Amino acid sequence: MAASIKQFFKDFDALFFPNICQACGGSLVQHENSFCTICLHQLPYTNYHLIPDNKLAKQFWGRIKIQSAAAFLYFNKAGKVQNIMHQLKYNNQPKVGVELGKLYGKELVKEIHYTQIDGIIPVPLHPKKFKKRGYNQSEQFANGLSETLKIPVFSDILIRDLEKESQTGKSRSLRFDNMEAVFKVQSNHPKLNNVLLVDDTITTGATLETCAAVLQNSGIENINILGLAFTE
Ligand SMILES: [Zn+2]
Structure with a gap:
C-alpha cells in the first residue's frame, strides 16, 4: 500500500x-x-583514464609534474556535452554533476591507480559565482566521484585568496601574472599525499596548473587531474 x-x-x-x-x-x-x-x-567518452599519455596529460608536459590527467567526456560545441554543461552551470542542476561523477567513479574504481588516491579536491569557485549559482559544479562532480570511489572530498583545502584577487583584477596582463596568487592552501589541512584535483571543463589547463602548483608548494606531492569535460 x-x-x-x-x-x-x-x-x-x-x-x-x-x-x-x-x-x-x-x-x-x-x-x-x-x-x-x-x-x-x-556520449563522447574519452577513456583517458586508460591512456596515460593522452592529449590532456600531454598538455601539462613541461609545465608541471603531475601523476595523471583524465577527463570523462569530450566537450563539443552544439553537442550533448554542451547541453549537459549548460544544465550543470546555468540551469540549477547540481545533480547532473553528481550523477556524472558517480558514472565516472564506477570506471575509475576499476583502475588501481585511482583507488590509491587519498583525497578529492575540487577547484574552488569564486564566492560571487557560488552565491549566484548556489553550488560549485566541480564540487558536485567531486561528490559523485567520492560516492563510487569511496574517497573523501576536501573542499576547504584549496581556497581563493580574495584579497589578492581583487588587487589583480585591474588589468588582464597583471591578472595573468598573478594567477598563482589567487589560490591558496588552507593552513592546518589534513595530511594528504596523493590527490585528485577536479574541475568541470578543461580547456588550456591554466587554472589547474596553478592549483596543482599551489598544492605541491603546500606539501601535497602527487597530483592527479580530472575533468568532467575536455575541449580538444
Ligand atoms: Zn537523452
Missing part, C-alpha cells in the same frame, strides 16, 4: 515536474537517472 502511494506521488510529481534527460531533453523512464539510455550510450 505504502509503495503504491509513493508511486502515485512519484507519477503525480512527474506530471508537473517531468524528469528529462539533461543531454537531449527527452523524457526519462522510471529507471533512468538524469540521462536517457540512448544518451548514456552515445
